[in-house]
Amino acid sequence: METCPKCNSLLRISETTLTFENDNTPLLPTKAYYEHKMVCINPECDQYAGEDLNNPIVVVGTIKNKVN
Numbered sequence: 001m002e003t004c005p006k007c008n009s010l011l012r013i014s015e016t017t018l019t020f021e022n023d024n025t026p027l028l029p030t031k032a033y034y035e036h037k038m039v040c041i042n043p044e045c046d047q048y049a050g051e052d053l054n055n056p057i058v059v060v061g062t063i064k065n066k067v068n
């Protein structure tokens with residue numbers, strides 16, 4: 001689990017999007033990834049995402065997970 005680099009709180013997933021790699025070439029196998037936007041939900045932190053997690057003010061980081 002990822003933690004905030006500023007306040008060490010656990011980060012929450014704000015938004016997950018599906019992205020593809022190699023989908024523009026037939027020579028390589030297409031790979032699908034979930035990209036998770038990670039946000040800090042600590043109101044004391046200056047990286048705080050704000051009240052609306054679906055529309056965060058600050059995104060701390062992104063995690064990419066391969067779709068099986």
Ligand SMILES: [Zn+2]
Nearest residue numbers: 004007040045
């Ligand atoms: Zn934080």
